[in-house]
Amino acid sequence: MKKGKLLLIGVFFELLLLALIVIFLKIDNFLQSILIFAVAVGIWFLLARKTRMVENLGMAMEEKRKELLLIALLMVIILPFFFLNNIYIIHILILALIYAIAAVGLDFQMGSTGMVNFAQGTMLGIGAYTSALLCTTFGVSFWIGLVGAIIVSGIFGVILGLPTLKTKEYHLSLVTIAFAYVGYLLILNMKWTGGPDGIAGIPKPKLFGFSLSRSIDIGGISIPGKMLYFYLVLLALVLLIIVASRLKNSWLGLTWNAVRDDEISAKCYGIRLMPYKLLSFVFGSVFAGIAGVLYAHLVGFISTESMAFSVDLLLVAMVILGGMDNIAGVIVGAILLVIIPEKFRSIQDFRILLYAVTLILMLVFRPQGLIPKKVRVYRNISGNR
Amino acid sequence: MFLTFLLQLKNSIMLGCQYSLIAIGFTLFFGILNVVVFCHGDFYIFATFAGATFLLIFLNLLPGIVSVILIAVALFIAMVLTGFLGVVVEKVTIKPFRKSNPIIPILSTLSAGTIIEQLLKIFYPAGSNPQIFPNIIPAGGINIGEFLFGTNEIVILLFTIVIFIFMYFLIKKTKIGSNIVAISQDFEAASMVGINVDRYVSITFFIGASLAAIAGFMNGIYYTVFRYDMGAMAGIKGFSASVVGGLGSVFGAVIGGFLMAFVETFAAAYIPGGSAIRDVFSFVVVLLFLIFRPSGILGEKIIDKV
Numbered sequence: 001m002k003k004g005k006l007l008l009i010g011v012f013f014e015l016l017l018l019a020l021i022v023i024f025l026k027i028d029n030f031l032q033s034i035l036i037f038a039v040a041v042g043i044w045f046l047l048a049r050k051t052r053m054v055e056n057l058g059m060a061m062e063e064k065r066k067e068l069l070l071i072a073l074l075m076v077i078i079l080p081f082f083f084l085n086n087i088y089i090i091h092i093l094i095l096a097l098i099y100a101i102a103a104v105g106l107d108f109q110m111g112s113t114g115m116v117n118f119a120q121g122t123m124l125g126i127g128a129y130t131s132a133l134l135c136t137t138f139g140v141s142f143w144i145g146l147v148g149a150i151i152v153s154g155i156f157g158v159i160l161g162l163p164t165l166k167t168k169e170y171h172l173s174l175v176t177i178a179f180a181y182v183g184y185l186l187i188l189n190m191k192w193t194g195g196p197d198g199i200a201g202i203p204k205p206k207l208f209g210f211s212l213s214r215s216i217d218i219g220g221i222s223i224p225g226k227m228l229y230f231y232l233v234l235l236a237l238v239l240l241i242i243v244a245s246r247l248k249n250s251w252l253g254l255t256w257n258a259v260r261d262d263e264i265s266a267k268c269y270g271i272r273l274m275p276y277k278l279l280s281f282v283f284g285s286v287f288a289g290i291a292g293v294l295y296a297h298l299v300g301f302i303s304t305e306s307m308a309f310s311v312d313l314l315l316v317a318m319v320i321l322g323g324m325d326n327i328a329g330v331i332v333g334a335i336l337l338v339i340i341p342e343k344f345r346s347i348q349d350f351r352i353l354l355y356a357v358t359l360i361l362m363l364v365f366r367p368q369g370l371i372p373k374k375v376r377v378y379r380n381i382s383g384n385r
Numbered sequence: 386m387f388l389t390f391l392l393q394l395k396n397s398i399m400l401g402c403q404y405s406l407i408a409i410g411f412t413l414f415f416g417i418l419n420v421v422v423f424c425h426g427d428f429y430i431f432a433t434f435a436g437a438t439f440l441l442i443f444l445n446l447l448p449g450i451v452s453v454i455l456i457a458v459a460l461f462i463a464m465v466l467t468g469f470l471g472v473v474v475e476k477v478t479i480k481p482f483r484k485s486n487p488i489i490p491i492l493s494t495l496s497a498g499t500i501i502e503q504l505l506k507i508f509y510p511a512g513s514n515p516q517i518f519p520n521i522i523p524a525g526g527i528n529i530g531e532f533l534f535g536t537n538e539i540v541i542l543l544f545t546i547v548i549f550i551f552m553y554f555l556i557k558k559t560k561i562g563s564n565i566v567a568i569s570q571d572f573e574a575a576s577m578v579g580i581n582v583d584r585y586v587s588i589t590f591f592i593g594a595s596l597a598a599i600a601g602f603m604n605g606i607y608y609t610v611f612r613y614d615m616g617a618m619a620g621i622k623g624f625s626a627s628v629v630g631g632l633g634s635v636f637g638a639v640i641g642g643f644l645m646a647f648v649e650t651f652a653a654a655y656i657p658g659g660s661a662i663r664d665v666f667s668f669v670v671v672l673l674f675l676i677f678r679p680s681g682i683l684g685e686k687i688i689d690k691v
Binding site: 110114116162163166167169170171173174175177178179181182185186189309313316320349350352353355356357359360363364367 | 415420421477478481482485486487488489491492493495496497499500503504506507617621624625628632658661662664665668669671672675676679
């Protein structure tokens with residue numbers, strides 16, 4: 001197949017995806033959004049059936065990886081321009097990207113190293129509280145708050161990671177659940193964290209003198225501050241994706257996978273489990289911390305509500321839905337699980353029920369996730385296969 | 386001073402009865418299938434709802450019946466329903482994943498629990514509000530000096546002891562028990578010598594879930610107020626108790642359950658400001674156990690097998 005045609009196929013699918021997302025978000029009508037949802041599911045099933053299509057698409061993704069990723073990035077950049085008159089949808093898009101950051105972080109543990117972690121939402125909360133406290137009590141800027149949150153969440157990552165050296169599987173999941181509850185209860189009951197009232201009045205970040213809370217005019221078009229915030233979060237996500245993919249494609253990622261596939265044989269080959277498991281927790285927690293900071297400064301208010309156990313479960317569901325150990329999959333899972341329920345607000349009561357049913361259906365019928373992980377490709381040093 | 390101590394002791398024993406009944410379920414499931422059933426706490430709260438519903442129905446339909454019979458019948462129905470719920474949950478969310486990565490059953494049972502919880506919230510009348518358990522056991526009790534032992538407390542304590550003795554005989558002296566022990570020792574060898582493994586797994590889930598049902602019913606009788614989301618915490622406490630006692634050991638689960646209850650109650654009573662963060666203390670105990678003695682009080686040492 002010609003290379004140009006491959007690129008065309010890839011671009012076609014990306015445009016289709018963009019169109020579906022835009023239409024889905026534009027529609028207010030409940031029935032219509034269900035219709036669009038059904039169309040998307042139908043397309044996905046068709047793809048899964050027609051193996052040749054999938055093959056071509058897969059080939060396109062491999063051969064023209066850089067170009068397609070660039071085009072995808074461009075599409076995400078223009079995405080908020082479709083919703084200039086509806087700030088709320090931009091808000092949801094930002095939330096989706098923030099959760100994507102935390103889910104990519106969670107994937108270091110769940111996907112790469114094979115350790116369940118139910119405390120990622122708590123880590124998000126720790127990051128958010130750190131930055132919020134720094135900014136409201138000491139009046140420092142967003143950026144110093146961000147650095148502080150990275151340090152603090154990294155330290156908590158070590159604290160959470162230490163018991164994992166002795167435990168695995170069910171015991172490990174209990175450790176993380178206990179950590180999540182202890183963190184939640186302590187923050188809820190301490191005075192200096194605001195207790196159940198939370199912390200309000202977290203300032204919006206400033207960048208080169210621009211405050212991201214006010215809109216600016218460029219050539220007659222008024223760009224709302226939310227949109228600038230969207231680009232800030234997008235920038236963070238892209239940078240962190242690069243970090244994550246570099247980590248996963250390095251010897252570190254390979255070691256993590258060896259630990260996941262068989263701990264004992266990894267040990268026999270001379271891999272020390274401790275530093276690698278700890279690193280996986282530290283990286284994951286730092287990602288969650290960054291996501292938390294972005295969340296706190298987006299909403300301007302933080303309470304224990306945003307680090308409840310349901311958030312932990314939601315993040316786990318994102319990783320499972322998208323596909324473990326695959327960054328693209330995890331991001332798709334995060335975006336789907338934020339955007340789709342927002343549109344189905346009229347069935348708000350059934351939301352959590354639907355999450356759980358989806359998760360079970362995914363586990364039974366497609367345990368590898370929507371976008372499964374590809375087999376690792378080894379390259380020699382010169383970059384050729 | 387001594388009186389408060391006695392009161393706290395009584396409270397912790399009441400709580401310990403519930404925790405150990407839940408923990409026995411965890412330990413049975415883990416023993417037989419090497420899975421941790423994260424929706425066990427939702428079996429518990431399901432039983433509270435079922436028991437309350439049937440008690441209300443009976444009270445409306447047949448007023449004037451002796452309360453002991455009513456309670457017995459409602460408890461029996463709640464146990465059977467919850468038992469079948471346990472069997473169904475095993476068939477749907479655990480059986481398909483017997484050979485897969487242990488992450489998968491953790492997630493599938495967690496979501497099963499969420500489904501049960503949400504169904505209770507959505508479909509039970511006014512399900513998102515706290516419910517009131519029909520107060521059917523006569524007030525009063527035995528006074529020892531200033532210390533009052535209420536009727537409901539006596540009922541709960543005696544009943545738990547009966548259940549413990551029953552479980553002991555079930556596991557040690559009956560064919561069902563010996564088959565369950567055989568399966569938990571070696572799943573494949575047990576099926577080779579002709580034990581119908583699937584059937585005994587179902588039986589185990591029935592027993593475990595109905596034990597949780599008893600705990601749920603006790604929760605209703607003792608605290609009289611319950612809500613759809615109480616199951617998650619009860620489940621995590623029960624799981625912690627079984628881990629502290631040693632996963633796989635029934636006697637350990639009982640000890641673990643009472644230990645957890647003691648820590649929680651006394652920390653809440655004697656540490657200033659402790660009542661709001663009472664759960665923190667019990668989780669810290671669990672974390673300490675997991676770090677320093679992961680096999681629990683009575684568990685066998687965990688040895689990695691290739």
